Amino acid sequence: MKFTVLGSGAGLPSKDRNTQSFVIDCVLEYNEYILIDAGEALQHRILHTHIKPSKIKNIFITHLHGDHIFGLPGFLSSRAFQGGEGIPLKIYGPKGLREWIETTFRISESALNYPLDVVEVEPYMDIRLNNFDVHAIPLSHGIESYAYIFKEDNQIGELQTDKLRELGIRPGPVYGEIKASETFTHDGQIYETPDFIGETIEGRKITVHGDTRLNTEKEYLDSIRNSDLLVHEATFLNNEREKAHDYFHSEINHVLDVFEDVNYKQLLIVHISSRYTDEDIKEVSASLEGRAVIAYDYFELPIPRNVK
Ligand SMILES: [Zn+2]
Numbered sequence: 001m002k003f004t005v006l007g008s009g010a011g012l013p014s015k016d017r018n019t020q021s022f023v024i025d026c027v028l029e030y031n032e033y034i035l036i037d038a039g040e041a042l043q044h045r046i047l048h049t050h051i052k053p054s055k056i057k058n059i060f061i062t063h064l065h066g067d068h069i070f071g072l073p074g075f076l077s078s079r080a081f082q083g084g085e086g087i088p089l090k091i092y093g094p095k096g097l098r099e100w101i102e103t104t105f106r107i108s109e110s111a112l113n114y115p116l117d118v119v120e121v122e123p124y125m126d127i128r129l130n131n132f133d134v135h136a137i138p139l140s141h142g143i144e145s146y147a148y149i150f151k152e153d154n155q156i157g158e159l160q161t162d163k164l165r166e167l168g169i170r171p172g173p174v175y176g177e178i179k180a181s182e183t184f185t186h187d188g189q190i191y192e193t194p195d196f197i198g199e200t201i202e203g204r205k206i207t208v209h210g211d212t213r214l215n216t217e218k219e220y221l222d223s224i225r226n227s228d229l230l231v232h233e234a235t236f237l238n239n240e241r242e243k244a245h246d247y248f249h250s251e252i253n254h255v256l257d258v259f260e261d262v263n264y265k266q267l268l269i270v271h272i273s274s275r276y277t278d279e280d281i282k283e284v285s286a287s288l289e290g291r292a293v294i295a296y297d298y299f300e301l302p303i304p305r306n307v308k
């Protein structure tokens, strides 16, 4: 599984940074992608990747500011012609999203050839996907905005092949059969499969924030604790905490301070303002000392499994 950044910029796009859009790429595990936000030119960005629009089955919109949704109508329309015919799509996002999509498609007389379901999210809503539980946390951005916590289902532990070899069972398709069964027989003796399975593998936890003022409440920090990947905005990179607060955004050093105790594995900083030069970014990156990474467009961050 990996996290792909299709747009790392804030508000105004630049030649280097498109407006916000991300993909949780779990095509190897589950043969699908989860799209988060749909900044303008999303579909053009996708053309530069291996992502198949038809394999995007769920879209999560953090909030309805244009830099997070203006790429949606074009993407939805094109998906129909890119293998998406008849393949259902669900879009989750704040109240108003359905009206906006319906109005856009009605006025432009566009039609889709696949079922589209828009689910309007409410604070603390739980959403079930095929392989993930998703939890929506309300943020503070002056407009309804959410963080989505994606918790992958726990996986059955690894087959302890060394133990099977000790019994004299040689590797082959039989290993798969054993793993899928509750008991198995060898040399006339019955064995319990769980005795040959390692510890349960904890599903990965990926927390992706929409635009927001930094939240320092304990309850919120507890909910994002132990994330394998935390994605948070830092529209301000140079200690302008008060300004960030006034504009309902966050500042990078404040983010690092507040997240110091939430035990994340990786922290990805996004929503980078186009007013910062490459030199600025280099300077800030050097000061992070491995505590976080600043995203750029087409950045891919692997999210390893929690195998002990
Ligand atoms: Zn934004």
Ligand SMILES: [Zn+2]
Residues within 6 Å of the ligand: 063, 065, 141, 211
């Ligand atoms: Zn915004």
